[in-house]
Amino acid sequence: MGMCFGVRDALALAHREAATQPVTVLGDLVHNEIVLDDLRRRGVRLEQDLDAVATPTVLITAHGASEKRLSAVAARGHRLIEATCPLVHVAHRAVRSFVTQGFHPVIVGRRDHVEVRGMTEDLEAFDVVLSESEVDALAPRDRFGVAAQTTQPIHRVRALVDRIRQRFPSSEVRFADTVCLPTKQRQDAAENLARVADVVVVVGGANSNNTRELAQTCRQHGARVHQIVSATELREDWFHPGQIVGLTAGTSTPPVTIQGVEHWLHALSDRWTHETVAITSHNPALATATATATAR
């Protein structure tokens, strides 16, 4: 368990650049408050607004940005560094390819999320959907090209693609699966974890989309869920002796934060004579093994 490669690489790039020159990150490099505080301590400036940028070098976040946004930064004479995740680039290319081939682009995702804005800002016409009612509100088109925000649960994306197909049976509907592999793996593991655990602790930034989605998936599969940013929020009365406790984390959660939660839970388990609380990771094999051990 740990950060996804996209976030890890973006952070490493920010650290390297900040070590040699003043750097401003435009937007939240990741949606995790602990990681952002660490960047500030390293001297990295974080700005949401281009007008507020005062350093020659500007770093674009792992979530990516539109060509419009990149040009606006370059037009002000800034040196541009892109920490955009390669899998976000894949999603951008899929959408561009739909447009070139004459498909109306539909993105399954959160309209106001920075990644979705980056995917759509260059487009003249597009739709963003996240619910069945939003699909039902789509205007008819001959050809739809559907792509997804990289951190959406794939089952939701597929369900909405099916609904588009049902609603427009005579339209051509193409789907590019742009949900990233680390998101799919975490979602699968979270489902397995929620099936065996009574309580699942989900660690990640309050504004992190994939952390929120993990929490929702665990709830849907029957577990009681506590979403926290770090171990300091944990409370003993959330847990009871004999329960299986699951632990999972969003793609931008630092390993040290996850370890802090794990240590807290282990300490609680020790106080409750070792057999009462089982700690599982979001690794499905481990989750199953731990559940079996506890049942004995």
Ligand code: SF4
């Ligand atoms: S969550 Fe997926 S798309 Fe986003 S940075 Fe990580 S690997 Fe890349």
